[in-house]
Amino acid sequence: MKHVSKLRFLPPLATALALLASLWAMPAQAIRIKEVAAVQGVRTNQLTGYGLVIGLDGTGDQSTQMPYTNQSLNNYLQQLGISLPPGQRLQPKNIAAVLVTAQLPAFAQPGQAIDVTVSSIGNAKSLRGGTLISAPLKGVDGQIYALAQGNLLVGGAGASAGGSSVTINHLSAGRIPGGGQVERSIATPLNIGETLDLGLTAADFQTARQVAQAINQAKGAGTARALDGRRVRVKAPVDADERIAFLADIEELSLQGSAPAAKVVVNARTGSVVINQAVSLGACAVAHGNLSVSISSTPQVSQPNPLSTGGQTVVTEQASIQISQDKGALIKIDASPQLTDVVKALNALGATPQDLVAILQAIKAAGALNAELEVI
Template sequence: MYVSGNVSILARLLLCLLLLVHAGAGRAERIGELADFVGVRSNALIGYGLVVGLDGTGDRTMQAPFTGQALANMLSQLGISIPQGANMQLRNIAAVVVTAELPPFARSGQTIDLNVSSIGNAQSLRGGSLLMTPLKGVDGLVYAIGQGNIHVGGVGVEAGGSGVQINQLAGGRVPDGGMVERTVPLDIVGSDGSLTLQLKRPDFDNARLAAKRINEVFDQQVAHPVDGSAIRLSAPEQPGQLVNFMATIENIEVDPRIDDSLVIVNSRTGSVVMNSRVTLRPAAVAHGNLSITIDTRYGVSQPGPFADVGRTVVTPDTEIVIDQGEGALHMMEGAALADVVSALNIMGASPVDLMSILEALKAAGSLRASLKVI
């Protein structure tokens, strides 16, 4: 729940969150949402390429010599030789790094999305086209080939020495721009003929509950919890039944244990997020804002007309006002999120003040939740 603005908005938004939490309380979740099969994973790909067709917004090749070297190497492979020492002042080409994610079970001929980022001093990649770029894995082998027109989400305009820019122009995407050329073998079934489920959030209770539900569905001891994050499964003996077995496992519904109480505070944006299990023990809190205002007014003092003595001077008049604000003592206690929000709303605290209050309540032992600052 995002908190910004006045505290009345804070109370309304958090109360809506409370209603949604109560409405969804006790709803079962699929095991496929709680855990993943070990071995079913994606792989990162990376490549170095060139973007051409830019409208004068490419790399300055004198300041980014690797762009010219890459262009010379590409042209030599196409049978075109460049004279030694030639000074190529090109502004319509840019050196880029291309990244992609190779999904599990990807087959040769399947397309994937590409992310393109400038590594030189190009001003914009808007309107450019990525040339054929090999995408390699961590083992150095080529797993995909990328090529296509770049879509840049930002826009920039310059005129008369002034400019306006929205979002980034030095990066973009090529939807379906990568063609898979090599498959990655996945080791799903272990040497002992077992599968392993790994919980996305380790929890001993949830591992026990998931294993129990799996055994109930299959009416035999198929699942054995190993620790708080892993459940070992006995895979079917016939390979043709493996897909049906895994699909059945993923669609089994479990009532997971409710998460622990947690308050997340973002110190950069002033956001405060609480889950429904946050409670407060009795505590008295006084909160007030100290503000100091310094106002200086300047006056002019000068002698009378035709006076023989005296001179004109500027005299400052400084006024200092100190306002401590309201700091009344309030009792705060709550066994539910609505009570916590109501108690904080009484304080009249802004989101920035709210972070200080929560930290003090946690230090005093009143806030019954884990406080995480990001």
């Protein structure tokens, strides 16, 4: 039997870029302060813990390869007053060692429920149908802030038989909605001092000025002032009830969205390219050619000579690799001041997403791409 595999690139980005161009061509809409800024100090806190998932259908950790799973089970049974005879080792297949993570929201109080995420840290095949037993969740200070327990929701499915297996989505991680219960609250510095700072989600001097101007127009001159491109300091009432009402009012104030800085974001792993409306191109010329790699593999059977001793029949693979490259013509790209013109110019190259990444980097190096190129 002959196996042939070809390495080919994805089709051009014409449809995706054209869609983005049509969206960016829409007029800018007014945005609220709550969508571009948040009160500094009002934040979530990360919690993490270790636990066991039980009740799996034979898809748990292999205890001989994961000794900490057995150790954890033994420790848990001892807390329940159950001791195993000396030298006795458990080899269950229906438990798995997991790490439990959660976000403790700001202002969370004891007794409130939070969502938790459960992820396998062993070689369990699936956590589907499992139940997490009580697991303490700790903060970076080592203190317990929540307890997690409940039945897992795993958004996937899998089946195996005769050495073959099929898996849909991810089976080694799941989620428990409301599976964590807050045991300790964290003080939030909201009602301390006569002022508070609003932190912008993205550093921008124009946005910081607009936020300060909008607050001053609504609450009086001198109420707010921009400290830098990220922070706006606001004078707020000292009384807690009045401060909450004050923040509720300024969060709803409208701003006129400003044009963003020109930026091209490239994902080098997937070949995705996103271009915002401020990007423009200078006149340049680009030569581009496609590269195709073809790999073929043919099984070959090697048999020993007749009447030979100790010989064995061996199956080997004979591989053949061919590389072909299309001729690339030199294409002139005119200056493109608008996003639609940029999209048309790039689509005219007929480049695949992976090739487009390299072309954009070269155009940026040549000084013809008037934008910041960010590779993620």
